[in-house]
Amino acid sequence: MCFVILLFLYKSHQLSARKKWIFIFSCFFVFLLALSYGTWRAQLRLADGLDLQHDDRVSRLVVEVSDLVDYGDNYLQFDARVISSKPSVGIPTRVRIRWSFGAFVGPYQQAPPLKEPMPEIKPGEIWELSVLLRRPYGAFNPGQGNILSYRFASNHRAVATVKGSPKRIAEKGEWRWSIQIARLRHHIRAKLSHYVEDKRYGAVIIALVMGDQAGISQEDWVLFNRSGLTHLVSISGSHITMLSSLASLLCFVLWRRF
Numbered sequence: 001m002c003f004v005i006l007l008f009l010y011k012s013h014q015l016s017a018r019k020k021w022i023f024i025f026s027c028f029f030v031f032l033l034a035l036s037y038g039t040w041r042a043q044l045r046l047a048d049g050l051d052l053q054h055d056d057r058v059s060r061l062v063v064e065v066s067d068l069v070d071y072g073d074n075y076l077q078f079d080a081r082v083i084s085s086k087p088s089v090g091i092p093t094r095v096r097i098r099w100s101f102g103a104f105v106g107p108y109q110q111a112p113p114l115k116e117p118m119p120e121i122k123p124g125e126i127w128e129l130s131v132l133l134r135r136p137y138g139a140f141n142p143g144q145g146n147i148l149s150y151r152f153a154s155n156h157r158a159v160a161t162v163k164g165s166p167k168r169i170a171e172k173g174e175w176r177w178s179i180q181i182a183r184l185r186h187h188i189r190a191k192l193s194h195y196v197e198d199k200r201y202g203a204v205i206i207a208l209v210m211g212d213q214a215g216i217s218q219e220d221w222v223l224f225n226r227s228g229l230t231h232l233v234s235i236s237g238s239h240i241t242m243l244s245s246l247a248s249l250l251c252f253v254l255w256r257r258f
Contacts (some may be wrong), residue, residue, distance in 0.1 A: 047059055050135050051090030052159040060086040063097070064130045064173045067182050068189065069121045070214035074111040076102040076118055079156070083126070083173075092157030097131060099162040126173050129166035133158045155188035185210055 045253030063080035070077050077098040085091040102114050121127075135160055138147030151159075173179070189206055196202030224230045 003052060003246070045152065045157070047157060048094065048124075049132055050092055050093045054087065054090050054133055055135050056132070058130055060130050061091070061095075061167065062126065063095070064179075065121055065125045065127065066094075066125050066178070067123060068185055068212060068214075071118065074102045074114060076121065079154070080122065080127075080160075091133070094155045095131075095133070095158045096151075096154070096156040097129075097160045097161045097162065099166070122171075122186050123174050124179040125168060126170040127166050127170050130161035130163045132163055133160050135159075156216070185212070189229050210217050 002113075019241075061080075061082055062084045063082050065078050066081045067079045075098060077096065080095050080097050081097060082091060082093050099118075101116075101118055102111060136148055136151035136156055138151075165190060188210060192206050192209065193202065196205050203213075203217070204220070206215055207213045221230070
């Protein structure tokens with residue numbers, strides 16, 4: 001975006017050379033400021049990790065559900081903010097929690113249907129649960145995605161597996177904009193699922209409307225990859241950034257002209 005603005009100023013004949021250089025140095029200063037801020041935020045995230053002494057051990061957590069819950073055939077998983085923990089030190093503030101149901105099956109076996117439905121968990125709820133905490137890890141196989149980069153970008157500072165029976169403490173915690181938006185998205189997804197839950201394209205409709213791709217089956221992802229349609233349903237921050245950059249450039253041009 002800065003490069004496009006600089007190119008526009010270079011071609012412009014309405015500004016003096018002094019003003020152009022002032023604007024160029026201002027853009028360079030903003031770039032350095034953004035780079036410093038990003039580095040500082042990354043260092044804070046790296047510092048918020050799981051200590052080695054608590055790795056692969058059971059801990060007791062009180063957490064707040066911070067985003068939409070992803071439902072699988074016999075499991076659910078969600079991002080959570082740790083409110084309190086036992087032990088009280090060495091536990092990160094952001095974890096990814098997985099809660100499995102039913103009997104354990106191997107990786108090549110089909111999970112039997114559940115006898116009871118999985119609980120409905122909404123963003124903002126407070127839960128107390130015992131979990132097995134592990135540091136994020138992943139295999140470095142050729143052609144596979146970098147799961148460690150994904151965990152870091154998603155702020156999953158530890159991966160937790162539920163042990164025992166969790167207990168819901170409260171329906172709502174602190175009021176925050178992020179939680180309210182997540183609860184609104186949960187409400188929209190529940191309404192859409194009521195009409196498209198029996199349709200194969202239901203998960204695709206939800207992904208296109210609100211960017212929630214968790215419900216798309218692996219078979220459909222393979223079909224999208226082979227047909228070249230993956231990016232049509234992969235709504236990400238890059239698309240939003242591209243559209244906002246184009247809108248900013250348009251506003252800048254219109255402002256200079258009118």
